Amino acid sequence: xxxxxxxLLVLCGGVPALAQDCKGYYYLLNNAEIEMTILDAKGTASxxxxxxxxxxxxxxSGTISDFTNTFYDKSNKAMTSGTGHFKCSGNGVxxxxxxxxxxxxxxxxMKMEGKTNATFLDYPSGMHVGQELPGGTFDMNTTVxxxxxxxxxxxxxxxxxxxxxxxxxxxxxxxxxxxxxxNFEMKMMGKGIPMKFNAVEWFAPDxxxxxxxxxxxxxxxxxxxxxAVKK
Numbered sequence: 001x002x003x004x005x006x007x008l009l010v011l012c013g014g015v016p017a018l019a020q021d022c023k024g025y026y027y028l029l030n031n032a033e034i035e036m037t038i039l040d041a042k043g044t045a046s047x048x049x050x051x052x053x054x055x056x057x058x059x060x061s062g063t064i065s066d067f068t069n070t071f072y073d074k075s076n077k078a079m080t081s082g083t084g085h086f087k088c089s090g091n092g093v094x095x096x097x098x099x100x101x102x103x104x105x106x107x108x109x110m111k112m113e114g115k116t117n118a119t120f121l122d123y124p125s126g127m128h129v130g131q132e133l134p135g136g137t138f139d140m141n142t143t144v145x146x147x148x149x150x151x152x153x154x155x156x157x158x159x160x161x162x163x164x165x166x167x168x169x170x171x172x173x174x175x176x177x178x179x180x181x182x183n184f185e186m187k188m189m190g191k192g193i194p195m196k197f198n199a200v201e202w203f204a205p206d207x208x209x210x211x212x213x214x215x216x217x218x219x220x221x222x223x224x225x226x227x228a229v230k231k
Contacts, residue, residue, distance in 0.1 A: 022088035024206035062089030173204035
């Protein structure tokens with residue numbers, strides 16, 4: 001259960017940021033590849049998620065990209081994968097919450113193409129410190145080893161609380177710091193397992209997410225950090 005909690009936490013925070021100009025976001029660069037390393041509570045790498053942009057196209061006054069994500073364990077073995085979309089317009093950016101679904105060894109046989117609700121988490125343009133941001137709720141019904149399974153999580157109470165410089169192996173950025181509450185529930189065999197966490201994310205305007213951190217009852221649970229970008 002402890003390993004499950006860590007993976008749930010560290011992968012639910014990587015959501016892209018907003019921008020006045022869509023050109024700088026790496027999720028909007030054709031063939032871009034982004035590596036997000038997963039960190040345990042001690043800051044040790046325990047796996048990674050690699051995002052690959054497969055298509056970028058115009059949609060009305062905005063831009064949309066399609067991308068895949070593949071989760072690798074600490075032995076660099078591919079465990080599971082999914083797909084998602086990133087949107088950018090004059091009003092800000094949005095990403096479908098399917099890309100925040102936790103991926104973990106215990107869920108390696110999950111069919112990520114299970115039925116979902118098309119929910120996007122929005123980041124309005126003109127973000128500033130003190131601003132409250134909209135939340136979102138995601139639901140998915142899928143199967144694991146032939147058994148029905150349900151996943152539901154809600155991100156709420158999102159607020160921009162400051163700006164900080166963040167340095168990772170991929171570079172240094174001046175980021176907005178956003179805090180929020182995460183309510184997660186996994187349902188198997190008709191039984192639900194609810195979990196509640198606090199999370200923080202740092203993202204750089206005109207670039208994207210850089211780092212996340214999660215905690216439960218004041219105890220650090222893990223996080224993610226961008227470690228490579230290939231354009």
